[in-house]
Amino acid sequence: MQKEIEITIAPEDAGSEEEIIKQLSIALKIVLSQIRGYKILKRSIDARSRRVIFRMQVNVFIDEPQVADVFTLNYQNVADKKRVIIVGAGPAGLFAALQCIENGMKPIVLERGKDVKQRRRDLALINKEGIVNTESNYCYGEGGAGTYSDGKLYTRSNKRGDINKVLQIFVQHGATDDILVDARPHIGTNKLPHIITAIRETILNAGGEVHFGQKVTDFLIESGKIKGVVVNDEEKLDAEAVILATGHSARDIYTLLNKKGILVEAKPFALGVRIEHPQEIIDAAQYHCAVRSEFLPPAYYSLVEQVGSRGVFSFCMCPGGIIAPCATYENEIVVNGWSPSKRNNPFANSGTVVQVTLEDVPGDDPLRMMNFQSEIEKTAFALGGGNLVAPGQRMVDFVEGRVSADLPRNSYLPGTRSVMLKETLPDFIASSLKSALPVFGKKMKGYYTNEAILVGVESRSSSPVRIPRDRETFQHPEVAGLYPCAEGAGYAGGIVSAAIDGVNCANAVLKFN
C-alpha cells in the first residue's frame, strides 16, 4: 500500500533518513519495519511560529517495495526534418528547441551572444573594468538572462504548462533533484552554465543546430508570411516558422519590428531599485533568532504594499546573493541579482519596484515605455559617474531625503556612489518607494534600516513592449509563421515560465505551421 502524508520535522533532523522514517511511523501509527521506502514530494520551511520547522509531503511505501520513478526523454534524430528557426538561446529558445525535437522538427537556434564559457570573460570585464560588451553580457549569450541568473525556479505559471516537466529536464541535464521537491527551488549561478551546456549538447546530438554570434537583423516576409531571417545584416536563412525568443532587453528587435510596420504595443512594467541588507538582518527577522541555525538556509522574503493605486513589491529576492550589473548597452546602469547554489554571500538583495502604467508615459508611440526605461538607465549611469558605478543611498536616508554620508559595504562589484536617488527615479516611483519602505519595516522587523542600501536602477523587471500573438495559434496577427515567444514578447517572466512558453510555441508550430 502507498500513502501520502504530511509530516513536520525539526531543521536539524530534516536531512536524516532515520528521523524521517521515525516521524512517518509515528504519524501513520505503524511499526518502522512496515515502511519499505518513501519519496518526498514537497518540502518547505514554515517559519510562521517561533519554532521554525520543515514541512514535508511524503509518499510512503507500506509493506510493499518502493518503485523508483524514472524520467528520461530520449530525443529522436531530426537532422533532416522540417526546419524551425529559433531566435535567442535563453530558457525560452532552448526549451522551444528541445520541444521541436520531441515534435520531430529540426531547431536552428540563432544567438547573438557567445557560448557560456566565452561569455564568462565578458562578465569579468563588466565587473572588473565596468566595460559592457553589447553582444555578450548578463542578458545576452548562451542560456540568455537565465545562465548567470539566480536560477530560482519558482513560478505561478502552472496553468500555462507542465512545470514538473521543465524541472525534470533541468535534472536530466545536471540539476540536483532537490528542485523537484523544494517549495522554492533554486539552482545557483555556479551550476547553471553546466546545465545550459548539457542542454545545447542534447540539441546538437539530436541533429539540431545552435549558432553563436548570429544576430538576427531583419525578417523576410512575403504576403504576410514569414519566409526567413537575415543574420548579421548579410546572410539570409529561409524558414517557414520563426520562434522569436529574444528576451526583454533586445530593444533593436522591438525597433526593427516597429520600423517595418509590424504591430508592437507599449506594455506596463515595473521599475525601482535593488535593495540589499546584511543577510543576518533578514535571517533574524524571518527565523526569529539572533543567529541562524546551521540547518536553515539563508532566509527569504517577499513584500508587497499598495500605495494609492500603485503596487510596490519585492521580486527576484536573492538570499546570500550579489547585485549584478546587467546593462546591455554602453552608458546605462541596470541592476539585478544572483546567488550561488550555497547562497553563502553575506548579503540579501531583492528588486523592489513600482508599477509603471501606460498613463504614466503619455503618447501613442508603442516604444515609449521602452524609451522611458532607457532614459532612466542613462540618467543612473551619469549619476554614478561612469564605469558602471551605480548610484546608491542608504534606506532611511532615501526616505528622509538626505544624501548618505557614506554607503554600507555591499556586493555590487563595479562600485556604488552616494547620491540622491530621486534624481534618477521619476517622482511617482521615488514617492511610492518612500511610502512603502517604512511599511515593509513594520511587516518585517529590522527591514527598515540605514544598514540597507538602495542601488539604482532595477529597470528590466519585465518587457516594456508587447509583441502581440493570436491566443490559439501563437502567431503574430500580421505575420503568419512568426511566433512571438516568452519574456521579450510579454508572455512570460522568469526562467520556468519562459521555458514553458518556449514549449508552447514549439507545440503551436507543430499544430499550425
Ligand SMILES: Cc1cc2nc3c(=O)[nH]c(=O)nc-3n(C[C@H](O)[C@H](O)[C@H](O)COP(=O)(O)OP(=O)(O)OC[C@H]3O[C@@H](n4cnc5c(N)ncnc54)[C@H](O)[C@@H]3O)c2cc1C
Ligand atoms: C541577473 C539575473 C538574475 C535573474 N534571476 C532569476 C531567477 O532567479 N529566477 C527566474 O525565474 N528568473 C530570473 N531572471 C530572469 C530570467 O533570466 C528571465 O526571465 C529569462 O531568462 C527570460 O527568458 P527568455 O528566454 O524569454 O529571454 P532571455 O533569457 O532574455 O534570452 C533571450 C536571448 O535572445 C538573444 N537575442 C536577443 N536579440 C537577438 C537577436 N536579434 N538575434 C539573436 N539572438 C538574440 C539574447 O542574446 C538572449 O540570449 C534573472 C535575470 C537576470 C538578468
